[in-house]
Amino acid sequence: MSVRTALRGSRSRAYVVGVAVLIAAILAGLLVGPVRIGAANVFRWLLTFGQTPSGMSEQEALILAELRLPRVIVAGLVGASLAASGAAYQAVFRNPLADPYLLGAAAGAGLGATIAVAYGPTGAIDVTVPVAAFVGALVGVGLAYGLGRSNVGGRGTTSLVLAGVAVASFLTAVQTFLQQQRSQTLRQVYTWILGRLGTTGWDDVWLALPSVVLAVTTLWVVRRLLDVIEVGDVEAQSLGLNVTRLRLVVVLAASLATAAAVAVAGLIGFVGIIVPHTVRLLVGGSYRSVLPLSVLFGASFLIVVDLLARTVVAPAEIPIGVITALVGAPFFVVVLRRNRRAA
Amino acid sequence: MKVEARSDVVVALEVRDLSVELGRRPIVSGVRLDVPTGGWLCIIGPNGAGKTTLVHAIAGLVPRSGSVRLFGRAADALGRRERARSIALVPQLPAIPESFTVEQYVLLGRTPHLGLLASEGARDLEAVATALERLDLGWAASRRLDSLSGGELRRGVIARAIAQEAPLLLLDEPTTGLDIAQQLRVLELVDELRRADGLTVISTMHDLTLAGRFAQSFALLSGGRVVAEGSRGEVLLPHVIAEHYGARVGVIEDGTLGWAVVPLSGPEP
Numbered sequence: 223m224s225v226r227t228a229l230r231g232s233r234s235r236a237y238v239v240g241v242a243v244l245i246a247a248i249l250a251g252l253l254v255g256p257v258r259i260g261a262a263n264v265f266r267w268l269l270t271f272g273q274t275p276s277g278m279s280e281q282e283a284l285i286l287a288e289l290r291l292p293r294v295i296v297a298g299l300v301g302a303s304l305a306a307s308g309a310a311y312q313a314v315f316r317n318p319l320a321d322p323y324l325l326g327a328a329a330g331a332g333l334g335a336t337i338a339v340a341y342g343p344t345g346a347i348d349v350t351v352p353v354a355a356f357v358g359a360l361v362g363v364g365l366a367y368g369l370g371r372s373n374v375g376g377r378g379t380t381s382l383v384l385a386g387v388a389v390a391s392f393l394t395a396v397q398t399f400l401q402q403q404r405s406q407t408l409r410q411v412y413t414w415i416l417g418r419l420g421t422t423g424w425d426d427v428w429l430a431l432p433s434v435v436l437a438v439t440t441l442w443v444v445r446r447l448l449d450v451i452e453v454g455d456v457e458a459q460s461l462g463l464n465v466t467r468l469r470l471v472v473v474l475a476a477s478l479a480t481a482a483a484v485a486v487a488g489l490i491g492f493v494g495i496i497v498p499h500t501v502r503l504l505v506g507g508s509y510r511s512v513l514p515l516s517v518l519f520g521a522s523f524l525i526v527v528d529l530l531a532r533t534v535v536a537p538a539e540i541p542i543g544v545i546t547a548l549v550g551a552p553f554f555v556v557v558l559r560r561n562r563r564a565a
Numbered sequence: 566m567k568v569e570a571r572s573d574v575v576v577a578l579e580v581r582d583l584s585v586e587l588g589r590r591p592i593v594s595g596v597r598l599d600v601p602t603g604g605w606l607c608i609i610g611p612n613g614a615g616k617t618t619l620v621h622a623i624a625g626l627v628p629r630s631g632s633v634r635l636f637g638r639a640a641d642a643l644g645r646r647e648r649a650r651s652i653a654l655v656p657q658l659p660a661i662p663e664s665f666t667v668e669q670y671v672l673l674g675r676t677p678h679l680g681l682l683a684s685e686g687a688r689d690l691e692a693v694a695t696a697l698e699r700l701d702l703g704w705a706a707s708r709r710l711d712s713l714s715g716g717e718l719r720r721g722v723i724a725r726a727i728a729q730e731a732p733l734l735l736l737d738e739p740t741t742g743l744d745i746a747q748q749l750r751v752l753e754l755v756d757e758l759r760r761a762d763g764l765t766v767i768s769t770m771h772d773l774t775l776a777g778r779f780a781q782s783f784a785l786l787s788g789g790r791v792v793a794e795g796s797r798g799e800v801l802l803p804h805v806i807a808e809h810y811g812a813r814v815g816v817i818e819d820g821t822l823g824w825a826v827v828p829l830s831g832p833e834p
Contacts, residue, residue, distance in 0.1 A: 316660075443682060449669070450676050454660035459626050461729070462649030462677035506709070507664030 233505050240518035244298075247525040251294035254529055256537060257285055293422045296486055297528040297542075298521035299434045301493060303483040305520025307476035308494015309501075309513055310441050313448035314469045314476075315367065318499070318561050319383045319554070322480040323491035326362035326389035331477075331484035333397040334358025340404040352429060355481035358393070363477055365389045380558075426486040433482035438517055440475040444468065448509035490524075490543045492550020497523055499557055576637065577602040577733055577765035578623065583631035585615070585622050585789075592618045593629075593789045600782070602636070602732075605759060605766040607780030609773060609800075611810045615789040616769040617657060620737050623767070624654045635733065649677035653726035657737040657769075663711035667721050670710055671696055674728030696727040700754055716747030723751065727758065734758075736768035740775065748772070752779050773814075773826040777801050785809060801826060 252264050259282050266275040267286055274283040304322055311320035311327075322328045334354035342350040370385030447468055450458045455465045483490070497520040498512055505511040524542070527549075531542045580598040584591065593615040600606045608616050622629040625640055625648050633640040635651045643651065653674070662670065674696070675689040697703045700720040705713065713721060719739065726734055736755065740748040756779055759766050770776040776783070783800040785793040787809040793800045806814050806826070813829040 446679075446684065447676075447681075449662075449665075450673055452660070452662035452665070453673060456621070456626055457654070457656055457660060459645070460624050460649060460652070460654040460656075461673060462644075462646035464645060502664060506666065506669075507662055508666075508669045 233511050236501075236505050236511070236515055237518070240515055240522070244518055244522045244525075247522040247529075248294055248298070251297070251525045251529055252286060252290050254533055255285070255290060257282065259286065288423065292424045292427050293528065294525055296422045296426045296430060297525045299427070299430050300483040300487040300490065301497075301520040301522070301524025301527075302438060302517045303430075303434050303479035303520070304490060304493035305497035305516040305523070306438050306441050306513060307479040307483075309498035309509065309516045310448070310472050310476040311363075311494065312498060313451055313509055314472045315382055316451065316454070317382050318557055319380070319495070320386075321492060321494035322359075322476070322483070323489065323494065324383050324390070324554075325386040326366040326393060327359040327477055327480045328362070328484050328489050328491070329390035329393040329397070330358035330360070330362025330365075331355035331481045332358070332489050333393045333400075334361075334481070335485055336397045336400055340400055352433060352481060352485045355485040356433075356478055359477040359481040359484070360474070362386075362389055362393055363473055367473075422486070430482045430486045433478050437475040437479035437482070441472065441479075441513055442517075444472060445509045445513040448472070448513065452507070452509075488541075488543065490546050492546045492554060493520060493524060495557060496546070496550050496553050499553070575601055577604070577635070578606075578767065579632075579634040580623065581632045581634075583619070583622055583629055583633065585618050585627055585629045587618070587627075591789055593622060593786075596631070596786075596789075596791050598784060598791070598794075600765055600767060602765055603759065603763045604782060605756070605768070605780045606782050606784060607776045608767065608769045608784050608786055609771075609776055610769075610786035614786040616786055617737055618789075619786065620654070620735050620767070620769060624648075624652050624735055626654075646677040649729065649731070651731050652733045652735060653729040653731040654735045655722050655726045655737065655739060657741060659722045661710050661718065663709065665710050666707050667697070667702060667710060667713070667724075668693060668706040670721060671725045671728050674725040677729065692728050692730060693724075696724040699727060699758060700724040716743050716750065719743060719747070719751055720754070723755065732763070733765045733767070736766065738769055738771065740770065740772060748775060755779075773801060773806070774824070777824055777826060797824070 249264070252268075253259070253261055259278075263275065263278045263282065264286065267273075267278060267283060274280055307327070308321045311322065311325055312318055332355075334357050335351045337358075338350040338354035342354070366382065366386035366389045369389065370382035447463060450461055450463050451465065451468065453461075458465050498516045501512050501515045501519055505515060527545050528542055531540045531545055534540060576599060578598060578600040580596055583593060583596040583598075585593040596619060598606065608619060610616055618627060621627045623633060625633075635643070635648075640648060671693045672685060672689065675685055675692060678689065679685065694703070694706075697706055700723055702717065702720055702724055705717060705721075710718065710721065719742075723736075723739070734755070739751055739755070743751065752775060755766060755768075758764050766780075768776075768780065770780075777797045780797075782796060783794065784791050785800050785805065792809060793805050801816060803814055803816055806812060815827050815829050817825045817827060819825075
């Protein structure tokens, strides 16, 4: 059956392309920066795995090890998290416009993190920020889902997003208010809100990594069941699926991933829309492919966006969330219009 | 196609005193049904009679009171997946994930056969291939669902239920929106499966002529209650239909054309 082979082929090709693009993005992220470090040196540094190769200064090695590499890793983790949680929210809410940013998850995480920064014990920020961000993300999604669902029967898509936008605005307002109350942390929080990877170090890698691995692994495990939800709650139940429990697990995992991303990188919108929808165009709608490929392409996407953010107006940096919004908002409109035509 | 042999149990479905309330409003009340293994029961009744609710209650999808026994076992004692291996539902308005291929969609029918972490094996792919062949959709395996016609799509949904390999098939209005040829085709395929595999079929239908030609027994639901049940000759009678549907009909039995319910116009004689 040639059509089938062609389709399978396009999927495995998508994985090959995904891995190649990720490797290229990582290399580009290491190569490009205000200090010129030759490609040969970067490769040798990578191959010696952290040893300073001959012909390379200690300073250059330090720039790679302490500045560029952690930044690339965090950008990759954040991109993978936001793209995977976007795909996961879209699956369990059966809503193509669901996104951690638009659902209020990111704003909730932001509020939680702000409370932890501004009012929490100063010594334990490494623990309090991620936990508060996770709780905040769940509150955001819970509110958006609760408010958006009540007047929707079946497949209404816009009301969940409208509720999410309202929730996000409200939570952001509360956050801004709290932030103003604590002006000494104002600058710190403000730069963080706009999405920052400029001060990223290994601390951030270790802060995000456990949550991201746990959340993305969970989503990867249930990716087959995300397909079952596509036929709606009643039919999914008739196929023996515990829809309520799956939805809970997926929302917890996606919110954990969102919280981890927000805790290290601030509010970055639209990644959860742009990446999964692009992947769907390439390989179709089954989450068996959409989820893992969103992780791969999400990581590459944000590494590249971060690269743009720090080079376009160098030596200054554009907040990364500004770039994703510039790309993502028009993309969102396209998805909205396609969806409306289909409905 | 293999369906678990249930030759030791004659009754596929036994429903006693089944009632469903939605928001304290009774939708289905005191329903009693018996369907023999390999039989075809058609639930008929006017719009709003509670047919879909009754079907969903049998499938365990809405809270109900009363008892449902499947092949001799209490439905309440079955786990979700176990129940889904006994009953396959083809809903009236299935949600169609358009960007799925037909094969990916039919594969969803294997869900109750797979553990949480399991992925499909050769056995599952074989069940999907068989189901597609049975419904003349083998050629469409790699086609996207949004490229199928209405009739092909309906057969795709039934193929998903067949891939589920449940011995009891619930069809809620399987012919809605299909042209007359596709209606016949879908029902003939279902009847073939029933005869060949010993499937038990329960369907709801509005077209009484088609219902009368395919089903073996009938339950007329009106206001949530079974008001008539039995064979075609006992239920599909002009005065019974007139009473519960509020429509004047005639029943024709013709040696060459077969059996039909036809609407009558004009004033009552």
